[in-house]
Each structure stands twice: as C-alpha cells, then as structure tokens.
Amino acid sequence: MLAFAVVAIASLAVVNGAAVPLVSWVLAATRTRLVIYPWALLASIVLAHVVMFRWFEPRGWSSVGLGSSAARPRPVGIAALLGTLAIGLPSLALLGIGWLRVMPGPPGSSLATAGSIALFLAPAALWEEMVFRGFGFAVLREWWGTPAALGATSVVFGLVHFQNEGASLPSVLVVVLAGLFLGGVLIATKSLWAAFAAHLAWNWVLAGALHSAVSGIPFTTPDYRVVDAGPDWATGGVWGPEGGIPAALGLALASISLYLRRARREES
Secondary structure (H helix, E strand, O other), X not given: OHHHHHHHHHHHHXXXXXXXXXXXXXXXXXXXXXXXXXXXXXXXXXXXXXXHHHHHOOOOHHHHOOOHXXXXXXXXXXXXXXXXXXXXXXXXXXXXXXXXXXXXXXXXOHHHHHHHHHHHHHHHHHHHHHHHHOHHHHHHHHHHOHHHHHHHHXXXXXXXXXXXXXXXXXXXXXXXXXHHHHHHHHHHHOOHHHHHHHHHXXXXXXXXXXXXXXXXXXXXXXXXXXEEOOOHHHHOHHHOHHHOHHHHHHHHHHHHHHHHHHHHHHHO
C-alpha cells in the first residue's frame, strides 16, 4: 500500500512534468479546447497501476476488475442504469414538487455541452474509481476482508470531498453512501468498468441532463439550469441534488437491488 501511494504520487509528477506541457502545446497549436487535468489524473493512476503490476506485484488488470472479461456489456449497462435511476428518480421527484426548478440559461447547444461535459466527467470518474476501488482496494480486501475494505475506502472517498465548495457533513455522508454503492457494484459484478459506468452515469445525469452542480462543482451550461427552490436537506443546496436525503434514498435502494440481484444469482 505504501509503495502504491509513492508510485501514484511519482506518476502524477511525471505526467504533469512531461506529458501535460506537450499535450498543452499540441492543443494550442491545433486550437483544440480540452480540459487537460482530469485526463492527466487518469493517465497518472493508470501509469501507477502499470508500474505496480510490472515491478511490485504481478496481479494484472483482472485483479482490479479492469480485465477484458470485466468489460461485458450487460453488467456495465445495468450498472449505468442503476447509477442513472439512483439520482434521476429523486431529482425528478424534487422537480415534480417544485423543490428543484428549471430556469432559463444562456443560449447555446445543450447537446454539444452534454458531450463536452462527458469528456470532462469520464476521466475524472475512472480516476476516482481506480484510486478508491482499484489496486488499493484489492489489497485491502485481502488484508482486512471485503466489509472492512469497503467501509474504509468509502469513508475516505467521502472525506476527500470535504474540500469541495459547499461541503457539509450531510452531503459528505451521502458521498460515503455513494462509495458503498459503487464498491457494491464492483463486488457484485467483479468489474471496475461497471462501477465506473455507474459513477459516470450519476455525474452525467446531474451535470449533463439537469445542468446542476456535481459535488459542489458548478458547470457553465446553456439553454436551462436546475436551481434549488426547497430545503437543503432535500435539494442539497449549493452542493447539488446529490447532497440531499432523496439522493441518499436512491443510493440505498440501488444498493439493495444489487444485493438482491447477487443473492438471486448465487441461489441459481
């Protein structure tokens, strides 16, 4: 675990020092607009895993749920659907009772913005999954057992979000619950690709479909935006809808469905 932490920090330094300046120059020369830092984070954690697998512990990508067999469309698709419903249904309920409201936004293309937001959210979500439920999670499962590893990584996953704007104890507790859900996806499907799909779907529904903040991070979106018009315990306030009790209930129901699905599969 210590080696993985050191390698991850060193990999980030290498990517930021060598790759980012070159990529920035290419983007500037071709007049291409792209937010680099989530891609740099992803590249660094991929490099860290490669180094660990090659020189420290030859586990291979399948050991962290990123092998080719873990990329099966069915579990990945089901996980994405669960992530979508877990936040989509609570948000629709809040819209229905008027505690979230749709307001006009600046002119522009919502479709193009949804695509650009996905290009930002996808590497960030995969980076977070590899950091919190990748190599380190696999080692902790062997060392402490699955329940302890799931609990510890989910708590740390929540605590690191305290640095985001508008963070509060209730919103961070929902993030901890999200960590338990995403870890449950990994355990039930044996696929980190599935956990990534659920994570990306959750974030994209918030930013790409609802045009709201994601963990307190706002996005500039055209056409419309969803604003808070109810109590913060339900709407999440500036944190966004994922910080409220309805989102927590959505995560709880999604986690229960994972457990029931796994139980049925084991019985069969």
